[in-house]
Amino acid sequence: MGGDRAPDEIVAGARRAAEELGVDVVLVGDPGRIGDPGGLEVISSASVIEMHDDPAAAVRTKKDSSLVRAAEAVRDGRAGAMVSAGNTGATMASALLRMGRIKGVARPAIATPIPVPGHTPTIVLDAGANAACSPAWLVQFAQMGSAYARHRFSIARPRVGLLSIGEEPSKGTALVKETHELLAGGAAGPDVSFIGNVEGRDVMSDDVDVVVTDGFTGNVVLKTIEGSLRFAMRAVLTAFDADEAARAAGEVLLPALLPLAADLDPETYGGAMLLGVNGVCIISHGSSSARAIVNAVGVARDALEADLVGRLVASIGSAPVGA
């Protein structure tokens, strides 16, 4: 029921995912509003947490909402994973309250893969779960992000960077400087390969695999990349439309540019994963189309098959840090 294009695009995506990926998809929502489920099982829910609802309050008061019911389905084993394009804060709160936290995790974080065509993506976390963070949380994000990059993208030894405004350990806020000291001192354990501070320009590059930051900065980075790429694409297309000759040349180049545009499309990765809760929770873009939902279901399936939650449990268990 969540997302700007719900329920139509969401249901269409779920049906396509079942067909194309062969995954058993369960819909959670109002049977009167979701239209034809196309043979998919439906878990009935009575209310919807809207985009503008206060997450914590909504999860408490709307116990029969599709989001809360979806998290319960994972907790109760009726579903292996949940996927939502709805209110991000409420998705996190539902997952956290119903599935619980992985033992030892101070705060769950949203891990978002940033496409780097020709290379494995760069994982940015936290991409928005916690606006304000402590150094110890960031150390855990380094652990979880590292495990995630290793097991989801098969990066043998992910390079973990701390987002700052200069390479020197003396650069940045107090949070960044203290976190740098912890990570450089090995607080994240032997499985985390810390390469030092990185900058905004390194995110879309092959120089780093996991970028650790607080949820405010991470979310700003994500949306800045989205905005500047969209801007650049539009500007290029405008140039292609300059005159008759440009249009003809554009036709020739389109086959080479379309795969690039697809690679750069946030929908390609289908969603971010909430790391640190006791179950798979995939957070899709609010504007998700049916295709984005198909990809998100694929991400959920991959997470289950790779036992990502089990891997995260192990990565935290091996090197717990204080809060």
Added chain:
Amino acid sequence: MGGDRAPDEIVAGARRAAEELGVDVVLVGDPGRIGDPGGLEVISSASVIEMHDDPAAAVRTKKDSSLVRAAEAVRDGRAGAMVSAGNTGATMASALLRMGRIKGVARPAIATPIPVPGHTPTIVLDAGANAACSPAWLVQFAQMGSAYARHRFSIARPRVGLLSIGEEPSKGTALVKETHELLAGGAAGPDVSFIGNVEGRDVMSDDVDVVVTDGFTGNVVLKTIEGSLRFAMRAVLTAFDADEAARAAGEVLLPALLPLAADLDPETYGGAMLLGVNGVCIISHGSSSARAIVNAVGVARDALEADLVGRLVASIGSAPVGA
């Protein structure tokens, strides 16, 4: 003497600026190292603050450095403005210590114009002067950014947005929420037109003219835009090189794409201005070429002709805020 390509590119840029813009340029540096000044006046300095030097300490101990001498030249009226591509922190510290602060300004901020081809640029401040900020400082950044957009880019009523991770006043860090309350309550005075929170994706758009944020986030945004645009450009050029037909088509499109690339180039605006000090101080990119220096000198001249410092004094004087 400062910048990755100093002194050669800097001196070349200064000479070209004098020629092309008709501006009297004074070089500050080691006469033995700057080569042929081409008839420009040279103020001799003995030492150089390096990129890795601690700014505050270096400004104290290297009193005969080119940066400190340049700031003194402005203070003493030997120059109308200073331009530097060197250590940003030391440039700020020199300007602050030698020129002094505008009365009522708590902290100077770096204002960087982000190109938005087809529109006036979006001013981001603080772009890196203060990693950690207070709400009252951000209110002053709104005042100074607004005056700057009005008088440098002739935007009659600049729309000022506060960078956050959602439009709602409840989104973001404590800093952002408190600043939102102050700005929405009119703390910045009647000359600031506050439009509420904006997000990373709005920076490269025509929806906002001045984006207010702390220096850490602002610097991350700048470098993220730089990195993603460079990435996109390179990816497009690679697509143009896919095969013979693509190369031929690329040739046709180049005339339309080159002006776009130039518009998006950070060097186009030649530098950011340090707002809040008692004089014109232009901070150029560390990698500045001669062309970037020509543009930076142009920015300095425009700032003097528009009496930007006088305008800033007036904008702060009309609505002082507490620290």
